[in-house]
Amino acid sequence: MTLTNESSGAATPFAPPEAGELVVYRGFTLFDGTGSAPRPAVSLVVDGSVIRSVADETDVAAALADGAEVVDLTGHFVTPGLIDAHQHLATPPDRPAAEAILRRLVHSGVTAVRDMADDLRQVGDLARAALVGEIAAPDIHYAALMAGPGFFDDPRTHQVTRGAVPGHVPWMQAVTDTTDLPLAVALARGTYASAIKVYADLEAGLVAAVTAEAHRQGIPVWAHAAVFPATPGEVVAAGVDTVSHVTLLAHEAAKEPLTSYKDKPAVDHENLVTGEDARLDALFARMREQDVVLDATAGMWASAELAGDDPESVERARRQTELAIALTAQAHRAGVALATGTDYETAPGEPFPALHEELAFLVKRCGIPAPDVLRSATLVGARSAGTAHLTGSVEPGKLADFAVFARDPLADIDHLRTITLTVKRGRRFPRAAYATTPSRETR
Structure with a gap:
């Protein structure tokens, strides 16, 4: 068959140079x-x-x-190029806004991001466009999400599955004890995802089963640090590769059993903010032993975007920030590998991205030496994305x-x-x- 309207496709002004240049x-x-x-x-x-x-x-x-x-x-x-280990580029999808964020990132020293579950119909195309050079952007490594059925009345799940049913698409699946996990993981892999993200409302046994099947099929697992009812200790014991949100690790010391993502129990704030809690020490030792990377998102509650504008929100942000500082510093002292994720972005008119704020927070508020923070933002970030064999260091x-x-x-x-x-x-x-x-x- 002869094509009468052959085209070279879209222009690639940002394509990598050819070998030999x-x-x-x-x-x-x-x-x-x-x-x-x-x-x-x-x-x-x-x-x-x-x-x-x-x-x-x-x-x-x-x-x-x-x-x-x-x-x-x-x-x-x-x-080395900086890596933001926790981005959301399409909740809800907005292609011009996403391209503007990506352009600012790549002009601010950022060469890769982990997108932690969005509408992968758009994110997949952004990743392709970034890779071939259609747009100015870091490389994008993204996750397909799995959670319990109860999570899928969350409004965000509707934003990222428009035209389909939340929980019943390959990039955002509801899983139970009866789910055909080999098929579910294969469907997720078919989105070209870099990992499975385990999010919420899953028992420990199911977290372990998803993780085992994902690893059998050669794909990593990125998890929330607490999956409710699965505790942080159970999530780590399941063998996941990274965990996100240092403040969720506080639920290892929760005063009541964990039930669901929407119903989080109180944590032992007064003891945990000392940064010397034995329950967290044991958890961090297990993470270090298993080489689990912590995507701390430590500074997110101190950001202008999440600080809140009423007394209750401001107080919540203050307490969460205080907790994040203590636990991140404790994790670093324990030798846990930290990646630098943000989970928010600075306002469109700002000249620099949230990742710069996160690195400053880790140095100035958490007391982590700048060389360690820069290594977290480079080689450890590449490990969190599964690309340390390709990038993350200048070698x-x-x-x-x-x-x-x-x-x-x-x-x-x-x-x-x-x-x-x-x-x-x-x-x-x-x-x-x-x-x-x-x-x-x-x-």
Whole structure:
């Protein structure tokens, strides 16, 4: 059959460069994300979308002999690309708003995000458009959700399944003891999801069964830290790969049994805010032993978007913030791997994304050293997304995902706002281009 109207498809102005296109970045101080100390006067050779060498002057000389482009970064500071481990890009779907958020993220040093369950009909297309370069955006790794049937009268589930029945679509499934889990997981995988998200209203045994089947089919499980009635300890014991929301871990010390997502019991706030509760120490030890990543979303209750505007809401946000600070610091002391998720976004007119606020919160309010926070935002973030073999550190063979700052963010975390350049899969996104229309951006 001969096609009479062949088309090359949509334009891809932000596509990664082809293999063989060499760029040498020279003269910067490198925080590579591996745990090594920062190194001054580093040179980096990028071949297409991949890092060919780091600080290897032989390769640099060879690249220069091959006519590579040279980018002088003398006096600048380079980190791996930042990762927001908890985003929601389509609840409800709004393509222009999502593209604006993604464009701001990639011009702020962010090279990847985890989307923690939305309308995957739109998120899947955003992920494809970001990957091939139709839009200026970080890479998007997203989850398909599973929860108990009682959760699906939540208004958000209707927003993300318009035209279908909540709980009965591949990206948002209601599961019970009678569900054909091999089929349910296969349907979720068919959305091209990176993970199954276990959300709410599931007993411990069912959380474990979903996790086991997902792992059998080669897909990770990202869970709420408490699934109600499954406790945090039961969620971790089920073998999940990441848990989200540090304040939900407080339910390991709940004063009453957990029942449902809508009916959360009181927690032992007064004891937990000391950051020295033995019940949480035991939970964190188990998480460290099993290498479970904690997507803390620690600063969300301190944000302008969630702080509230009436006395009751303000007090709730204050208490939740106090709890988040104590438990996040306790988790860090216990050696739990922290990822930097946000679960909110700054207002459209703001110049920088919520992820910058989260990193500042972890340093300034939780007392975590800046090098640890930057590692959480890079290599640990890549682990949370299942992509640490590809990105998260600046090393030969990995994707050319990194951020360039005029001032050292290790010396002051607010120096994240001195971002001058993001490189994602070898494609350059100058911060100066953010104030322009997308069509004016160049590699």
